Amino acid sequence: MIDWGQVFSNAAVELISPTTAAYALAALGLAIHFGYTGLLNFGQAGFMALGAYGYAISILTFGFPVWGAVLVGIGASVIFALILGVPTLRLRADYLAIVTIAAAEIVRLLFTTNTFVAVTGSANGLSEYKDGFRALNPLHFEGTAGFGPWQHSADDWWVIIVSWTVVALACLFTWSLMRSPWGRVLKGIREDEDAVRALGKNVYSYKMQSLILGGVFGTLAGMIFIMPRAVIPAHYATSLTFFIYAILLLGGAATILGPVVGSMLFWVLLSFFSGFVARAVEVGWLPISQVQGGQLRFILVGVAIMLIVIFRPQGLLGNKKELAFVK
Amino acid sequence: MSSNATPSSKPVKSVDLHVGDAAPGCKKNDPILIADGVRRTFGGLTAVDVDHVEIPRGAITALIGPNGAGKTTFFNLLTGFDKPDAGSWTFDGTSLAHVPAYRVARMGLIRTFQLTKSLALLSVMDNMKLGATGQTGENMFRALLPVLWRKQDQEIEARAVELLTRFKLDAKRNDYAASLSGGQRKLLEMARALMSEPTLVMLDEPMAGVNPALTQSLLDHILGLKEQGMTVLFVEHDMHMVRHIADWVIVMAEGRVVAEGDPHTVMQNPAVIDAYLGQHHDSDLGSSDADNVEAMKELLDDDK
Numbered sequence: 216m217i218d219w220g221q222v223f224s225n226a227a228v229e230l231i232s233p234t235t236a237a238y239a240l241a242a243l244g245l246a247i248h249f250g251y252t253g254l255l256n257f258g259q260a261g262f263m264a265l266g267a268y269g270y271a272i273s274i275l276t277f278g279f280p281v282w283g284a285v286l287v288g289i290g291a292s293v294i295f296a297l298i299l300g301v302p303t304l305r306l307r308a309d310y311l312a313i314v315t316i317a318a319a320e321i322v323r324l325l326f327t328t329n330t331f332v333a334v335t336g337s338a339n340g341l342s343e344y345k346d347g348f349r350a351l352n353p354l355h356f357e358g359t360a361g362f363g364p365w366q367h368s369a370d371d372w373w374v375i376i377v378s379w380t381v382v383a384l385a386c387l388f389t390w391s392l393m394r395s396p397w398g399r400v401l402k403g404i405r406e407d408e409d410a411v412r413a414l415g416k417n418v419y420s421y422k423m424q425s426l427i428l429g430g431v432f433g434t435l436a437g438m439i440f441i442m443p444r445a446v447i448p449a450h451y452a453t454s455l456t457f458f459i460y461a462i463l464l465l466g467g468a469a470t471i472l473g474p475v476v477g478s479m480l481f482w483v484l485l486s487f488f489s490g491f492v493a494r495a496v497e498v499g500w501l502p503i504s505q506v507q508g509g510q511l512r513f514i515l516v517g518v519a520i521m522l523i524v525i526f527r528p529q530g531l532l533g534n535k536k537e538l539a540f541v542k
Numbered sequence: 543m544s545s546n547a548t549p550s551s552k553p554v555k556s557v558d559l560h561v562g563d564a565a566p567g568c569k570k571n572d573p574i575l576i577a578d579g580v581r582r583t584f585g586g587l588t589a590v591d592v593d594h595v596e597i598p599r600g601a602i603t604a605l606i607g608p609n610g611a612g613k614t615t616f617f618n619l620l621t622g623f624d625k626p627d628a629g630s631w632t633f634d635g636t637s638l639a640h641v642p643a644y645r646v647a648r649m650g651l652i653r654t655f656q657l658t659k660s661l662a663l664l665s666v667m668d669n670m671k672l673g674a675t676g677q678t679g680e681n682m683f684r685a686l687l688p689v690l691w692r693k694q695d696q697e698i699e700a701r702a703v704e705l706l707t708r709f710k711l712d713a714k715r716n717d718y719a720a721s722l723s724g725g726q727r728k729l730l731e732m733a734r735a736l737m738s739e740p741t742l743v744m745l746d747e748p749m750a751g752v753n754p755a756l757t758q759s760l761l762d763h764i765l766g767l768k769e770q771g772m773t774v775l776f777v778e779h780d781m782h783m784v785r786h787i788a789d790w791v792i793v794m795a796e797g798r799v800v801a802e803g804d805p806h807t808v809m810q811n812p813a814v815i816d817a818y819l820g821q822h823h824d825s826d827l828g829s830s831d832a833d834n835v836e837a838m839k840e841l842l843d844d845d846k
Contacts, residue, residue: 391686396671396679396695403661403672409623410659410731415647415675415738424682536718537663 217494224364226487231365235482236378237263237440242462242474243385244432249460250468251393252425253405255312258299259459261319262430264451265291266437268326271341271446276334281347285438292434295322296427304422316453327448340447348442349373371443378439382475385432390471392428401425402469461520467530469537476531484519488512553765556789557804559598564803566813567594574599574742574773575620575651580629582615589615590626591797597742602764602774604784604805607794608818613777614656616794617746621653622646633742648675652740656747656777660727662720666711669719669730670702671695673737702737709733709763725756732763743767745776749783761787793817 229235241259248256269288273279279287295318303314326335335341352373359366367375392398400421403411408418440450458481466477489512495501496508503511529535561569573596582590590612597603605613618624620631622643630639633651647653661669677698678684679691706712709729714722719730728748735743748764749757765787767774778784784791784805791808793801795817801808808814 388686391688392682395685395688396677396691397682397685399664399668399672400680402664402668406661406663407659410655410661411672412623412643413621413647413653413655413659414673414734415644415652416672416680417642417644428682 217491217498222487222490222494225490226483227364229482229486230479231375231379232482233374233378233439233443235478236375236382237436238459238462238481239436239475239478240378240382240385240439241433241436241459242466242478243382243389243471244429244436245459245463246468246470246474247389247401247425247429247432249463250470250473251398251405252401252422253308253408254304254422254426254429255308256315256426256429257312257453257456257460258315258317258319258322259429259433260451260453260455261315261322262292262295262433263437263440263455264319264322264326264448265295266434267441267446267451268335268341269434270438271344271441272334274344274347275341281351284347285435288434288438289431292430293427296423296430300423300426304419304426316456319451319456320453323448323451326451335448336446338448340445342445344446345442374439374442378442381435381439385435386471386475393471397421464530465520465523467533469534470530470532473530473532480531481516481520485512485516488515553787555804556598556601556768559601559790560802564807566799566802568596568802570596570598572599573597575631575633575775577620577631578629580616580619580626580631582612582619582624582626588797590619592616592629592794592799595792595799595802597773597775598790599773600768600771601789602768602776602787603790603792604788605775605777605792605794606779606781606784607800610796611794611817612797613794614746615797617653617744617777621651621744623653647738650738650741651744652735652738652742653744654728654731654735654746654748656750658724658727658731658751660719660722660730663718665716666706666719666722666730667699667702667715669734670706670715670737671698673734674698674701675738698737705733705736708766710759723753725752725760728752728760729756729763732760736767740772742773742775745774747777747779749778749780757783 241263244262245256245259248254266288269291270284273284273287274281299315299318303311306314325331327338329337331337349370352369354369354372356369359368361367361372393401400411400416403416404418404421412418462477462481463474464477465480466473466475489509492501492508492511492515493505496503496505501508501511523531529537559570561571575597577592577595579594580590580592581588605616607613615624619626620638622638622641622645625640630637632638633646633649636649638646661672664672677691678694679688684690703712703715706715709732711722711726711730711733714726719727722730728751732745732748745764748760752760761783764774764776788805791803791805792799793808793811793814795813800813800817801811803811
């Protein structure tokens with residue numbers, strides 16, 4: 216028989232996992248780009264890769280402290296946003312999408328190539344960069360602690376606390392910006408940038424600010440993402456950007472908490488289906504192999520997302536009224 | 543139809559705007575905008591080729607001409623939305639060549655668009671507030687501290703309410719702009735342009751697609767701008783509107799200014815009749831030519 220308790224508790228673990236927080240933060244960055252400013256950035260994986268590698272390389276190759284490594288990552292993503300934005304933000308939205316997707320791939324391939332293997336670790340990636348972060352941990356206990364299904368070691372709790380604190384601060388920051396006149400200009404640009412230009416706003420500068428801010432959120436997400444795992448270049452393929460878009464649309468594109476709720480739902484569903492399929496294969500309910508089962512969970516998540524998008528197209532937290540006017 | 547609408551009170555026409563004969567490119571007593579040698583080509587087509595034109599201050603000037611005369615392109619060039627191949631133009635004595643569109647707007651030259659650009663998924667009030675210039679809270683870092691911008695935002699809101707009331711849109715202030723009718727969107731766009739307290743308002747076909755019930759109030763609003771000391775330049779095909787509210791008419795055809803004058807005498811000008819009727823006299827009259835014939839008839843009727 217299937218151990219349903221185990222399936223559900225494994226799914227519940229994902230609710231507050233650092234990976235969920237990382238995806239939520241990256242999706243919040245996309246909400247700024249796409250939801251509020253209308254910039255079709257398909258290169259969020261590139262910003263995340265810069266955060267991950269910026270942090271890991273600073274520590275491993277240059278021996279920077281944690282705060283220095285974080286600043287290097289942020290600096291790298293600001294420069295990346297400027298390089299990306301200067302030629303492309305004057306283009307129409309769909310051209311920006313093509314350029315960003317290519318730029319993110321260039322970043323990933325640069326980290327994969329053997330030429331820089333001493334620094335980037337090539338396809339094997341990087342590890343052993345976590346000591347500095349762990350040394351900051353004020354929690355000290357042996358074994359695991361927690362409540363219900365959430366039983367973690369002191370180091371894991373430290374990652375969870377820091378990552379969700381960053382997500383909460385980012386949400387607060389975005390919320391206070393979006394209710395301000397600055398946010399009003401961004402939303403105006405999303406609707407019609409020529410109209411906003413005719414009202415005396417420097418549209419190009421606002422788009423650049425939006426690209427940098429959302430990119431920095433993606434970079435911070437990249438740093439959170441590597442805390443429970445190693446830095447592997449294959450993680451930063453285009454599919455990562457698409458998962459983050461799925462999360463954003465699931466939660467609601469122009470919302471603050473939508474990305475958080477979307478990310479939680481996405482990971483809980485993924486973990487639930489993965490546990491369910493694996494056990495269903497074990498007990499012989501499904502006539503497929505374990506490997507096939509691993510693919511099936513993405514199919515099931517895809518179906519779940521399709522159902523939500525079809526029956527609740529504004530996303531879980533989106534405003535239904537907005538859809539009344541979408542052509 | 544819309545062309546039968548008249549302003550509710552007889553407009554006071556500005557006179558004595560020009561120096562010497564009312565010829566194309568004639569000097570004005572007090573020009574606000576002067577364009578010299580502005581030329582724009584698209585491949586082999588010369589869309590705009592204006593040698594010299596002056597827009598009189600404090601008056602309502604209409605820019606008319608048959609379809610494809612280059613009126614909207616000229617508008618785009620003057621406001622920085624398009625770059626000319628050659629030419630210079632000054633606004634209030636300041637050169638505007640190579641100045642980006644948003645800076646032109648900040649100098650007090652505000653335009654509207656032929657196809658209305660209301661910001662659909664912003665509320666009517668947010669549309670209005672966006673029109674105000676010099677907002678402290680539009681800086682990303684200051685935006686984080688509401689203390690710095692809240693007071694200014696309230697002042698802007700009060701001004702927006704006043705304008706919305708004038709344009710009879712105040713009941714709609716919390717609705718999405720997308721929920722407004724086409725005519726209401728034209729009104730909103732005009733009201734939004736006024737939020738920046740411009741000195742020159744350029745309206746690109748303010749009457750296009752407006753329901754007849756609203757034309758009346760639109761005409762009154764345009765006359766109201768002049769009363770408040772603003773200069774208005776508008777492109778329009780509705781000849782009755784031109785006749786009723788314009789103080790000065792500039793006629794463009796095939797990219798050039800072919801005639802200028804007050805609305806009643808300019809239509810006697812053979813160049814204007816040529817522009818509207820003569821350019822395709824040896825070919826079939828298409829529908830746009832039929833429109834032009836109609837427009838000319840209206841104009842000539844008026845002088846009887």
